[in-house]
Amino acid sequence: xxxxxxxxxxxxxxxxxxxxxxxxxxxxxxxxxxxxxxxxxxxxxxxxxxxxxxxxxxxxxxxxxxxxxxxxxxxxxxxxxxxxxxxxxxxxxxxxxxxxxxxxxxxxxxxxxxxxxxxxx
Numbered sequence: 001x002x003x004x005x006x007x008x009x010x011x012x013x014x015x016x017x018x019x020x021x022x023x024x025x026x027x028x029x030x031x032x033x034x035x036x037x038x039x040x041x042x043x044x045x046x047x048x049x050x051x052x053x054x055x056x057x058x059x060x061x062x063x064x065x066x067x068x069x070x071x072x073x074x075x076x077x078x079x080x081x082x083x084x085x086x087x088x089x090x091x092x093x094x095x096x097x098x099x100x101x102x103x104x105x106x107x108x109x110x111x112x113x114x115x116x117x118x119x120x121x
């Protein structure tokens with residue numbers, strides 16, 4: 001009888017531990033989906049990268065902006081997300097404009113109308 005009780009206790013403990021682990025993963029996934037905000041960078045389960053444009057909780061969908069193309073997906077199709085990359089994009093654009101302004105200031109064009117290329121001095 002004791003030989004039968006020990007494996008049953010072991011299997012019961014194994015099942016409880018596996019169930020507990022699965023619940024932790026589900027809670028972590030749900031927390032990730034609930035924490036998503038407009039402007040976050042996401043990757044879908046299909047491998048599509050985009051920025052969250054809209055979250056519709058009634059329909060359970062999200063709209064992604066993929067370089068100007070707007071696609072609607074189930075919330076559950078989001079594999080991972082990174083918080084608020086839209087702010088990073090704006091700072092990148094500002095840095096790019098500053099760099100462009102700096103390069104244009106360094107370039108100086110000489111007035112070629114005062115010099116005649118055919119005349120030799």
